[in-house]
Amino acid sequence: MSGSSAALKPPADAVKPARHPDAPAPGELLGAHYEHCFGCGHEQPHGLHLEARAGEGVSLTAEFTVQPAHQGAPGLAHGGVLATALDETLGSLNGLLRTIAVTGRLETDFVRPVPVGTTLHLEAEVIAVAGRKIYSTATGRIDSPVGPVAVRADALFIEVEVEHFVNNGRREEIQAAMSDPDQIRRARAFEVNP
Secondary structure (H helix, E strand, C coil), X not given: CCCCCHHHCCCCCCECCCCCCCCXXXXXXXXCCCCCCCCCXXXXXXXXXXXXXXXXXXXXXXXXXXXXXXXXXXXXXXXXXXXXXXXXXXXXXXXXXXXXXXXXXXXXXXXXXXXXXXXXXXXXXXXXXXXXEEEEEEEEEECCCCCCEEEEEEEEEEECCCHHHHHHCCHHHHHHHHCCCCHHHHHHCCCCCX
């Protein structure tokens, strides 16, 4: 978080994050939090279909392959899509805390172009927690976990209650998610930012 704005620097009273005892084990695939999510949902035909795996502590790895539908300039990933991949990855960290949180701030550095067909390997971790604020960072590398850095981001997430989604989301989707008989899927639908 060296080049981040003051808003993304944890305060002096921030604490080290604690992985929830019920969080998925390291190496475990997290799966989609909501099937219609543009970032991780499998029901989105042009979505990122990002897949994240729990890491050690409050960290994870994720990857997605840039498809033709994700391009901005000819043959290159759209910057907004790359920012979405970072946001999705960072938001997935909140599942390791078993916290419902939304993106409050996301600062992204675009280091190099990412061609269509590239698999972006992302690493993310929560670095500090201060009250309802969760501070995290992520890096995306081209075609390998040790490949050249393409994107970086620092983020601030704010813990919220489920009512945040119920009061602000579109009624049809909220009702469908809330009436899902699978309690785990119902809870996970509200794990990451709207």
